[in-house]
Amino acid sequence: MMQNNNFEHSVKQLRKLSVIIFVFFMSIAAVLLYIMVDPTLSAFTPKPDSTDLVVVNDDPNENFDKIEDGIHVRTGFVEGEGLMTVVNNCTNCHSAKLVTQNRMNKEGWKATIKWMQDTQNLWDLGKNEEIIVNYLATHYAPEKKGRRQNLANIEWYELKE
Amino acid sequence: MNRRKFNNYLSLAAMGSIIGTPIVFGKKLPAGYIPLGLQDPDPFSMFKKDKEMVVLNDKPWNMEAQAHLLDDKITPNKYMFIRNNGKIPTAIDVNSWKLIIDGESVNQKKTYSLNELKSKFKQYTYQLTLECGGNGRSEFNPPAKGNQWTIGAVACANWTGVRLKDVLEDVGIKSDAVYIGYHAADTHLSGDPTKEPISRGVPIAKALQEETLIAFKMNGEAIPLAHGYPLRLVCGGWPASASGKWLTSISVRNKVHDGPKMVGSSYRVPCKPVAPGEKVDDEDMCIIESMPVKSLITYPKTGATIKTGQQLSIRGHAWAGELEVTKMEYSIDFGSTWKKCDLAMASNRLAWQHFKASIRFPEKGYYEVWARATDSQSNSQPMVLPGWNPKGYLNNACHRIAVKVV
Known part of the structure; x- marks a missing residue:
């Protein structure tokens, strides 16, 4: 036992x-x-404040050509017929900003395209030229400014002595 | 560009799944995604510019100051406008950097290293006014094509370098020399390696002026990248496009230089005055040389509100291309009456001059302070836009600020 x-x-x-x-x-x-x-x-370890971290959307193409308040967000072009033709042909070499800060009529935009083709290696736009010129002359047309405009967008502040 | 605030829920979920946060990020990064900081470069930190500078174009980079930012007597880099025609060169090696002097009108082609330039020739420092030919373009009617500069494409920094005339003397130039043209390391926007974005120049007389420098310092330091590091031709008082950045060679020509933006309508105005909007043939366009008389009120910033009885001190700068500013005036009644400002001498030829005045306002209300400079040949700034020209150059209309007396 x-x-x-x-x-x-x-x-x-x-x-x-x-x-x-x-x-x-x-x-x-x-x-x-x-x-x-x-x-x-x-x-x-204490978690850092993550509210300022930025993550990328899962799908890189989602919203790539998003339009907000009538503006194509990626380029700043206004929404309108021919927008994507303009985006695809006019933002390869230079920024869209070079286009959107200018104002021209059809003749002016055509002359600009010709100048770029003659001197800046812009390709033949074919049928797209008319679409592009129409879009630009519609949405980026000259405004009459006269010989001197009023001062605008003044931010008033108190100037101390 | 897709950004989304990282929310706590997601970070907790990520924690819970025992897969560390960094891995989640890695998985979610789309292929080819470039981190935000590089994809969307912050030009202000990249070029060490003040946040109040205004970006007109990001490809190529073009950025201008506002009037109140230009208050310094000597413009620091952070307030200096950027006007680029092509892409800024990358991978600059100062040890192998060469300056070639060639062209039809040199006795023989000659090459200098940066060290040779610095050691062989006497160095000079001048404060030189550089203004973009298209400064003020945004006001023209009908509008002119190009970057829509308002008033901030002007600066007056100290430039240190060797005189171009000393270098040309060392090379030896022929008596038939009429022009010089620069070539540089910036690259064409289209990516075409055979194309130069810009190659301009000046007549031989301007090239041989004492103040025309091959500069390697700006405000006592190496020239900032956006302004031509490591070498820049500086021709004060002329359209700033004549001051070639990232300088690699100078051709001494026996004819007017014919590089890109020297020909056609670039940096040219109608030889004879034309009506607004009139079409002008290229052969009727003449090259801009000296810039016209102009001034800026740099203090106070527009929009000042002052109390009744309070005096307003104003100050600013005036310049006149190759000439001297001889008179500076202000008006608070839209040009009905003009009063004189104190005007200082330039620190050297081709530098801007400083002015100041103290203003009393008769009663409460809205005022505009207009400034008008007059040069040594009695040319004054116009109150309205000067002669219209197809490319919108040389707007030297009076600058003005808004003031309210309350």
């Missing part, structure tokens, strides 16, 4: 020990696994 008791006791001890060892190694494995996926232990 004594022998039997001793044997049972040893088995119990052995089982206990193996459970402890198992739990110990599992814990180490868990820690190691965590360190593998989060080497900087970022979950335990």
Whole structure:
């Protein structure tokens, strides 16, 4: 009986020990696994204020040619017939800003296109030329400014002595 | 461009999934995505410009000052306008940078390294006014094509370098030399490596002036990249396009230089006055040389409100291309009467001159302070736009600021 008791006791001890060892190694494995996926232990460090972080949209093409308040956001061109033809032909070499800050009639825009073709390597626009010229002469037409305009957009402020 | 505020929910979810935040970012970055900072360069930090500078164009870069930003007597880089025709050169190596002097009218072609230029020739510093030929273009009616500059495409910095005349003397030029033309390292917008964005120049007489420099310093430091690092031709008082940036060679020509933007209607005005909107043939257009008389009120900023009885101190600068400004006046009654301003001498020829005045207003109300400079040949600034020209150059109409007395 004594022998039997001793044997049972040893088995119990052995089982206990193996459970402890198992739990110990599992814990180490868990820690190691965590360190593998989060080497900087970022979950335990205070989280930075993330409100200013910027992420990119999952789909890079989504909203690429978004129009907001009648403006093609990416270029600043106004929405209108022929917009994408203008975007695709007139923003490869120079910024859209060079177009949108100018005002010309059909003849002026045509002459500008010809100048770019003669001297700046602009390609033959084919049927697109009419679409482009119509768009530009409609949305970027000259305004009559007279010989001197009133001062505008004055931001008033108090000037201390 | 798609931006979205990173929200807490997403960051928590990312945490919970035991996949670290950096990996989430990596996965969500679309292929070929360039980090925001590079994709949408901030020109103000890139070129060390003040945030109040106005960007007219980002390809090529064109940026102008506002009147009140130009209050310094010597314009610092942060307020200096940028006018580029092509792309700024990349990978500039100052150790291998060469200046070649060639052309029909040199005795022999000669090449200088930057060190040779600096050590072989005496160095000079001048304060030189550089104004874009198209400064003020935005006011022309009918409108003229190009960057719509308002008033801020002018600056007057200190330039240090060697005299072009000393270098040309060292090279030896023939008696038939009539013009010089510069060539530079900037590249054409179309990407065509055989095309120069701009290659202008000046008549030989201007090239041989004492103040015409091959400069390597601006305001005592290496020239900023956007202004021509490491070498720039500086021809003060003429359209700033004559002052070639990123200078690599100067051709001494036996005829008027014919590089891009030297010919056609570029930097040219009708030889004879024309009606607004009139079509002018290229052969009837003449090259702009000296810039016309002009001035700017740089203090106070337009929009000042002052109290009755309070005196208003104004100050600013005046310049007249090759000439001197001899008289500076202001008017608070739309030109009915003019009063004299104190006018200082230029620090050297071709530098702008400073003026100041103290103004009393008779009663409450809205006023405009108009400034008018007169040059040594009795030319004054017009109150309305000067003669219309197809490309909208040389608008030297009086500058004015709005003031309210309350």
